[in-house]
Amino acid sequence: MERIEKYRSKGLKLTPQRLAILEYLDGNTSHPTAEDIYRAVKKKHPTISFATVYNTLQALLEMGEVMELTIDPERKHFDPNTTPHHHIVCTRCGKIGDVFVDYSSALELPPEVTEEFTPISNHIDFYGVCKKCNKTKRRTK
Amino acid sequence: MERIEKYRSKGLKLTPQRLAILEYLDGNTSHPTAEDIYRAVKKKHPTISFATVYNTLQALLEMGEVMELTIDPERKHFDPNTTPHHHIVCTRCGKIGDVFVDYSSALELPPEVTEEFTPISNHIDFYGVCKKCNKTKRRTK
DNA sequence: TCCAACTTTTGAATAATTCTAATTCAAGAA
């Protein structure tokens, strides 16, 4: 997600807006939504539009430079780390953490499934409570 | 998902519309969207509204009688089978299959994750290609 | 430096889902 050469060579035109988005995403492990990105980039480029964020994300998706996460039923999250990994979500605050373990060898599918589907990959959503929320009193109701 | 007594005893008022939704969901393994349910129930209750489908789904969610699936980035799918299980999605047609295997014991989390999160549960999305799509020629672009 | 092709922008358009207010109804009480 760093060297800008990589993007130009893949035919991506590098505008200031895109550079700002790339910079924001580089090494970012916060799993931002489109809105998170929009708000962050807006600080340096107050005129940037949502469409530009979505356009750029679309381009990066097609280049395989970001992944779309479907963990959150309300909105898409994006992950610039495209090496295969899993996620853990705090069920109280929604914080998303990374899990860099390859469980594939342990995930054998039963015959009734492999008869119907040829498996290709997998992704695990772990659910739990983060440290901060564990300290906080659970809201009563 | 069957005995209607269960619902009444939990304070759910049983209207004809709700009974039709319950009947449609009972034993349904197609992982329908709200629209799938709306269209199906509409056959018997032509005046049913989307709001009723969403209301009922909300009530069933709160009762723990259906699960919301986030596999599809475009829309929510619902599963009346609330016993813990996983899913496999056809990356070509979107068909969703069930995987009734408990992999929990194989899904140990590394310390850097358990330091930050107290894990509670997990759900695996498997991705693959279904039998039907495997037969079909892949569309060339 | 020039210019075609690609981007950005604004605002409108979609699509999924939620909300609102008025009307209707389920089901326990009488």
Add this chain to the structure above:
DNA sequence: TTCTTGAATTAGAATTATTCAAAAGTTGGA
């Protein structure tokens, strides 16, 4: 069986996330 009331249904408006369209502005190779 009828009454009563809180809950459910409905139509349609409202919201929210995301996409699209057209005009204006830029990038980067020639």
